[in-house]
Amino acid sequence: MxxxxxxxxxxxxxxxxxxxxxxxxxxxxxEEAQCLSEATTAAIAERLSAGDGLHYRYLHDHSPDGLPGAEGAFVLCSFWLVDNLILHSHMGRAEELNASLCARANPVGLLPEQIDPATGAFMGNFPQAFSHIGIIASGVNLVRVKAGMTA
Structure with missing residues:
Protein backbone atom coordinates (compact mmCIF):
# COMPACT_ATOMS: atom_id res chain seq x y z
CA MET A 1 0.00 0.00 0.00
CA GLU A 31 5.49 -34.11 1.25
CA GLU A 32 4.71 -37.42 -0.47
CA ALA A 33 3.16 -35.79 -3.56
CA GLN A 34 5.64 -32.88 -3.47
CA CYS A 35 2.95 -30.28 -4.12
CA LEU A 36 0.39 -28.10 -2.45
CA SER A 37 -2.33 -30.67 -2.00
CA GLU A 38 -5.16 -30.31 -4.51
CA ALA A 39 -3.85 -26.85 -5.49
CA THR A 40 -1.46 -26.80 -8.42
CA THR A 41 -2.36 -27.41 -12.03
CA ALA A 42 0.42 -29.88 -12.77
CA ALA A 43 -0.19 -31.88 -9.62
CA ILE A 44 -3.93 -31.97 -10.15
CA ALA A 45 -3.63 -32.89 -13.82
CA GLU A 46 -1.22 -35.71 -13.02
CA ARG A 47 -2.89 -36.96 -9.87
CA LEU A 48 -6.46 -36.91 -11.21
CA SER A 49 -5.59 -38.16 -14.69
CA ALA A 50 -7.73 -41.03 -15.92
CA GLY A 51 -5.59 -41.26 -19.06
CA ASP A 52 -6.11 -40.13 -22.64
CA GLY A 53 -6.99 -36.55 -21.67
CA LEU A 54 -9.69 -37.51 -19.18
CA HIS A 55 -9.69 -36.56 -15.50
CA TYR A 56 -11.49 -37.68 -12.38
CA ARG A 57 -13.13 -35.11 -10.15
CA TYR A 58 -11.56 -36.80 -7.11
CA LEU A 59 -9.60 -39.94 -6.29
CA HIS A 60 -12.20 -42.58 -5.57
CA ASP A 61 -9.88 -44.79 -3.55
CA HIS A 62 -8.90 -41.88 -1.29
CA SER A 63 -12.27 -40.14 -1.07
CA PRO A 64 -15.04 -42.70 -1.53
CA ASP A 65 -18.42 -41.07 -2.05
CA GLY A 66 -20.44 -44.02 -0.75
CA LEU A 67 -22.46 -44.33 -3.95
CA PRO A 68 -22.77 -47.73 -5.62
CA GLY A 69 -21.09 -48.42 -8.93
CA ALA A 70 -17.93 -47.23 -10.60
CA GLU A 71 -17.11 -43.59 -11.18
CA GLY A 72 -15.94 -42.51 -14.60
CA ALA A 73 -13.83 -39.57 -15.62
CA PHE A 74 -15.82 -36.36 -15.12
CA VAL A 75 -15.91 -34.59 -18.49
CA LEU A 76 -16.20 -31.07 -17.06
CA CYS A 77 -12.95 -31.52 -15.11
CA SER A 78 -11.06 -32.08 -18.35
CA PHE A 79 -12.52 -28.87 -19.81
CA TRP A 80 -11.46 -27.05 -16.63
CA LEU A 81 -7.94 -28.23 -17.36
CA VAL A 82 -8.24 -26.79 -20.89
CA ASP A 83 -9.18 -23.43 -19.36
CA ASN A 84 -6.33 -23.62 -16.87
CA LEU A 85 -3.83 -24.40 -19.63
CA ILE A 86 -5.12 -21.38 -21.55
CA LEU A 87 -4.65 -19.15 -18.50
CA HIS A 88 -1.07 -20.41 -18.17
CA SER A 89 -0.41 -19.69 -21.88
CA HIS A 90 0.00 -23.36 -22.81
CA MET A 91 -2.10 -22.90 -25.94
CA GLY A 92 -0.81 -25.92 -27.85
CA ARG A 93 -1.64 -28.29 -25.02
CA ALA A 94 -4.99 -26.57 -24.43
CA GLU A 95 -5.97 -26.86 -28.10
CA GLU A 96 -4.87 -30.49 -28.25
CA LEU A 97 -6.83 -31.45 -25.14
CA ASN A 98 -9.87 -29.49 -26.27
CA ALA A 99 -9.85 -31.22 -29.67
CA SER A 100 -9.56 -34.66 -28.05
CA LEU A 101 -12.50 -33.90 -25.76
CA CYS A 102 -14.66 -32.52 -28.58
CA ALA A 103 -13.94 -35.67 -30.59
CA ARG A 104 -15.57 -37.71 -27.82
CA ALA A 105 -19.02 -36.21 -28.46
CA ASN A 106 -21.57 -38.51 -30.06
CA PRO A 107 -22.61 -38.05 -33.73
CA VAL A 108 -25.05 -35.25 -32.82
CA GLY A 109 -22.50 -33.46 -30.62
CA LEU A 110 -23.74 -34.50 -27.18
CA LEU A 111 -21.55 -35.40 -24.22
CA PRO A 112 -22.19 -37.40 -21.06
CA GLU A 113 -21.43 -36.51 -17.47
CA GLN A 114 -18.70 -39.15 -17.25
CA ILE A 115 -16.68 -41.35 -19.57
CA ASP A 116 -15.29 -44.78 -18.73
CA PRO A 117 -11.56 -44.22 -19.24
CA ALA A 118 -10.95 -47.88 -20.09
CA THR A 119 -13.59 -48.21 -22.80
CA GLY A 120 -14.65 -44.68 -23.74
CA ALA A 121 -18.25 -45.61 -22.94
CA PHE A 122 -20.56 -42.84 -21.80
CA MET A 123 -21.56 -42.99 -18.14
CA GLY A 124 -23.76 -41.01 -15.79
CA ASN A 125 -26.27 -38.42 -16.92
CA PHE A 126 -26.68 -38.01 -20.66
CA PRO A 127 -26.73 -35.47 -22.10
CA GLN A 128 -25.05 -33.51 -19.34
CA ALA A 129 -25.36 -29.72 -19.10
CA PHE A 130 -22.08 -29.38 -17.15
CA SER A 131 -20.15 -31.06 -19.95
CA HIS A 132 -21.73 -28.77 -22.52
CA ILE A 133 -21.01 -25.69 -20.42
CA GLY A 134 -17.40 -26.86 -20.36
CA ILE A 135 -17.15 -27.37 -24.12
CA ILE A 136 -18.67 -23.95 -24.79
CA ALA A 137 -16.60 -22.09 -22.18
CA SER A 138 -13.33 -23.67 -23.28
CA GLY A 139 -14.12 -23.00 -26.94
CA VAL A 140 -14.90 -19.37 -26.20
CA ASN A 141 -11.72 -19.01 -24.13
CA LEU A 142 -9.59 -20.48 -26.94
CA VAL A 143 -11.15 -18.15 -29.54
CA ARG A 144 -10.76 -15.10 -27.30
CA VAL A 145 -7.08 -15.74 -26.67
CA LYS A 146 -6.41 -16.43 -30.35
CA ALA A 147 -8.11 -13.13 -31.17
CA GLY A 148 -5.82 -11.32 -28.73
CA MET A 149 -8.44 -10.92 -26.04
CA THR A 150 -8.10 -12.20 -22.49
CA ALA A 151 -9.70 -15.50 -21.55
Whole structure:
Protein backbone atom coordinates (compact mmCIF):
# COMPACT_ATOMS: atom_id res chain seq x y z
CA MET A 1 0.00 0.00 0.00
CA UNK A 2 2.91 2.36 0.69
CA UNK A 3 3.96 2.10 -2.95
CA UNK A 4 0.56 3.47 -3.96
CA UNK A 5 0.57 6.26 -1.43
CA UNK A 6 -2.41 4.99 0.50
CA UNK A 7 -2.68 4.63 4.21
CA UNK A 8 -3.88 1.80 6.38
CA UNK A 9 -2.74 -0.67 9.01
CA UNK A 10 0.16 -1.89 6.86
CA UNK A 11 1.95 -3.70 9.70
CA UNK A 12 -1.24 -5.61 10.52
CA UNK A 13 -1.76 -6.52 6.87
CA UNK A 14 1.81 -7.75 6.54
CA UNK A 15 1.51 -9.83 9.71
CA UNK A 16 -1.77 -11.32 8.50
CA UNK A 17 -0.27 -12.09 5.09
CA UNK A 18 2.63 -13.87 6.77
CA UNK A 19 0.23 -15.90 8.95
CA UNK A 20 -1.69 -16.96 5.83
CA UNK A 21 1.51 -17.86 4.00
CA UNK A 22 2.65 -20.02 6.93
CA UNK A 23 -0.79 -21.61 7.27
CA UNK A 24 -0.85 -22.56 3.59
CA UNK A 25 2.66 -23.97 3.63
CA UNK A 26 2.26 -25.75 6.98
CA UNK A 27 -1.14 -27.29 6.31
CA UNK A 28 -1.29 -27.71 2.54
CA UNK A 29 2.13 -29.04 1.58
CA UNK A 30 1.97 -32.76 0.78
CA GLU A 31 5.49 -34.11 1.25
CA GLU A 32 4.71 -37.42 -0.47
CA ALA A 33 3.16 -35.79 -3.56
CA GLN A 34 5.64 -32.88 -3.47
CA CYS A 35 2.95 -30.28 -4.12
CA LEU A 36 0.39 -28.10 -2.45
CA SER A 37 -2.33 -30.67 -2.00
CA GLU A 38 -5.16 -30.31 -4.51
CA ALA A 39 -3.85 -26.85 -5.49
CA THR A 40 -1.46 -26.80 -8.42
CA THR A 41 -2.36 -27.41 -12.03
CA ALA A 42 0.42 -29.88 -12.77
CA ALA A 43 -0.19 -31.88 -9.62
CA ILE A 44 -3.93 -31.97 -10.15
CA ALA A 45 -3.63 -32.89 -13.82
CA GLU A 46 -1.22 -35.71 -13.02
CA ARG A 47 -2.89 -36.96 -9.87
CA LEU A 48 -6.46 -36.91 -11.21
CA SER A 49 -5.59 -38.16 -14.69
CA ALA A 50 -7.73 -41.03 -15.92
CA GLY A 51 -5.59 -41.26 -19.06
CA ASP A 52 -6.11 -40.13 -22.64
CA GLY A 53 -6.99 -36.55 -21.67
CA LEU A 54 -9.69 -37.51 -19.18
CA HIS A 55 -9.69 -36.56 -15.50
CA TYR A 56 -11.49 -37.68 -12.38
CA ARG A 57 -13.13 -35.11 -10.15
CA TYR A 58 -11.56 -36.80 -7.11
CA LEU A 59 -9.60 -39.94 -6.29
CA HIS A 60 -12.20 -42.58 -5.57
CA ASP A 61 -9.88 -44.79 -3.55
CA HIS A 62 -8.90 -41.88 -1.29
CA SER A 63 -12.27 -40.14 -1.07
CA PRO A 64 -15.04 -42.70 -1.53
CA ASP A 65 -18.42 -41.07 -2.05
CA GLY A 66 -20.44 -44.02 -0.75
CA LEU A 67 -22.46 -44.33 -3.95
CA PRO A 68 -22.77 -47.73 -5.62
CA GLY A 69 -21.09 -48.42 -8.93
CA ALA A 70 -17.93 -47.23 -10.60
CA GLU A 71 -17.11 -43.59 -11.18
CA GLY A 72 -15.94 -42.51 -14.60
CA ALA A 73 -13.83 -39.57 -15.62
CA PHE A 74 -15.82 -36.36 -15.12
CA VAL A 75 -15.91 -34.59 -18.49
CA LEU A 76 -16.20 -31.07 -17.06
CA CYS A 77 -12.95 -31.52 -15.11
CA SER A 78 -11.06 -32.08 -18.35
CA PHE A 79 -12.52 -28.87 -19.81
CA TRP A 80 -11.46 -27.05 -16.63
CA LEU A 81 -7.94 -28.23 -17.36
CA VAL A 82 -8.24 -26.79 -20.89
CA ASP A 83 -9.18 -23.43 -19.36
CA ASN A 84 -6.33 -23.62 -16.87
CA LEU A 85 -3.83 -24.40 -19.63
CA ILE A 86 -5.12 -21.38 -21.55
CA LEU A 87 -4.65 -19.15 -18.50
CA HIS A 88 -1.07 -20.41 -18.17
CA SER A 89 -0.41 -19.69 -21.88
CA HIS A 90 0.00 -23.36 -22.81
CA MET A 91 -2.10 -22.90 -25.94
CA GLY A 92 -0.81 -25.92 -27.85
CA ARG A 93 -1.64 -28.29 -25.02
CA ALA A 94 -4.99 -26.57 -24.43
CA GLU A 95 -5.97 -26.86 -28.10
CA GLU A 96 -4.87 -30.49 -28.25
CA LEU A 97 -6.83 -31.45 -25.14
CA ASN A 98 -9.87 -29.49 -26.27
CA ALA A 99 -9.85 -31.22 -29.67
CA SER A 100 -9.56 -34.66 -28.05
CA LEU A 101 -12.50 -33.90 -25.76
CA CYS A 102 -14.66 -32.52 -28.58
CA ALA A 103 -13.94 -35.67 -30.59
CA ARG A 104 -15.57 -37.71 -27.82
CA ALA A 105 -19.02 -36.21 -28.46
CA ASN A 106 -21.57 -38.51 -30.06
CA PRO A 107 -22.61 -38.05 -33.73
CA VAL A 108 -25.05 -35.25 -32.82
CA GLY A 109 -22.50 -33.46 -30.62
CA LEU A 110 -23.74 -34.50 -27.18
CA LEU A 111 -21.55 -35.40 -24.22
CA PRO A 112 -22.19 -37.40 -21.06
CA GLU A 113 -21.43 -36.51 -17.47
CA GLN A 114 -18.70 -39.15 -17.25
CA ILE A 115 -16.68 -41.35 -19.57
CA ASP A 116 -15.29 -44.78 -18.73
CA PRO A 117 -11.56 -44.22 -19.24
CA ALA A 118 -10.95 -47.88 -20.09
CA THR A 119 -13.59 -48.21 -22.80
CA GLY A 120 -14.65 -44.68 -23.74
CA ALA A 121 -18.25 -45.61 -22.94
CA PHE A 122 -20.56 -42.84 -21.80
CA MET A 123 -21.56 -42.99 -18.14
CA GLY A 124 -23.76 -41.01 -15.79
CA ASN A 125 -26.27 -38.42 -16.92
CA PHE A 126 -26.68 -38.01 -20.66
CA PRO A 127 -26.73 -35.47 -22.10
CA GLN A 128 -25.05 -33.51 -19.34
CA ALA A 129 -25.36 -29.72 -19.10
CA PHE A 130 -22.08 -29.38 -17.15
CA SER A 131 -20.15 -31.06 -19.95
CA HIS A 132 -21.73 -28.77 -22.52
CA ILE A 133 -21.01 -25.69 -20.42
CA GLY A 134 -17.40 -26.86 -20.36
CA ILE A 135 -17.15 -27.37 -24.12
CA ILE A 136 -18.67 -23.95 -24.79
CA ALA A 137 -16.60 -22.09 -22.18
CA SER A 138 -13.33 -23.67 -23.28
CA GLY A 139 -14.12 -23.00 -26.94
CA VAL A 140 -14.90 -19.37 -26.20
CA ASN A 141 -11.72 -19.01 -24.13
CA LEU A 142 -9.59 -20.48 -26.94
CA VAL A 143 -11.15 -18.15 -29.54
CA ARG A 144 -10.76 -15.10 -27.30
CA VAL A 145 -7.08 -15.74 -26.67
CA LYS A 146 -6.41 -16.43 -30.35
CA ALA A 147 -8.11 -13.13 -31.17
CA GLY A 148 -5.82 -11.32 -28.73
CA MET A 149 -8.44 -10.92 -26.04
CA THR A 150 -8.10 -12.20 -22.49
CA ALA A 151 -9.70 -15.50 -21.55
Missing amino acids: QAFGTSGPIATWRATAEKLRRLILDQSWD
